[in-house]
Amino acid sequence: MSKEEKNEEVVKKMSDLMRSGAVMLEQACPLCGLPLFRIRSGEVVCPIHGPVKIVKSEEEAVEAVSSAVLRELEKAVARKLHTYVELFVREDINTSEMKDLIYLLDILERVRRIRKT
Numbered sequence: 001m002s003k004e005e006k007n008e009e010v011v012k013k014m015s016d017l018m019r020s021g022a023v024m025l026e027q028a029c030p031l032c033g034l035p036l037f038r039i040r041s042g043e044v045v046c047p048i049h050g051p052v053k054i055v056k057s058e059e060e061a062v063e064a065v066s067s068a069v070l071r072e073l074e075k076a077v078a079r080k081l082h083t084y085v086e087l088f089v090r091e092d093i094n095t096s097e098m099k100d101l102i103y104l105l106d107i108l109e110r111v112r113r114i115r116k117t
Contacts, residue, residue, distance in 0.1 A: 010034065013047040027054060030065050031072075070115050077108045 001009075014035075018024070022037040022045070029036055029046035036044050036052060046052050049068060055061045084101040087093040093101070 010047055017045070017047060030055075030061060031068050067115070070111050074108065074111045074115070077104050077111065080104055081108065 014024075014037075017037045017039070020039070022039045025036045025038055025044065027036045027044075028034060029049060029052060032046065032048050034047055036046055036054075038044050044052055044054055052068075053060075053064055055064050081101070081104050084093065084097060084104065087097055088101065
């Protein structure tokens with residue numbers, strides 16, 4: 001997907017939020033800088049990252065960003081793992097790719113362990 005297509009998708013999500021009755025807030029998402037929206041249920045959401053928490057201190061901001069980064073890392077690792085699992089199922093995986101698979105599983109395990117604390 002090109003940068004222009006991504007921008008169009010973000011604008012569409014923002015306009016969809018507005019059409020559904022969401023209110024654009026002064027605050028921005030700490031990850032991407034896009035404006036946050038308060039939806040009818042009262043929940044605050046980012047058009048890209050979904051539900052977010054409004055923070056009141058620098059410490060809360062660091063915690064929120066850390067948590068979001070770990071979620072994004074977990075998603076990225078899961079997507080990459082899927083590629084290696086397909087190779088494994090087809091029995092078309094070499095030693096180097098097997099090591100990559102094990103490495104990715106290790107990263108996933110560590111991320112999940114950190115997120116639980």
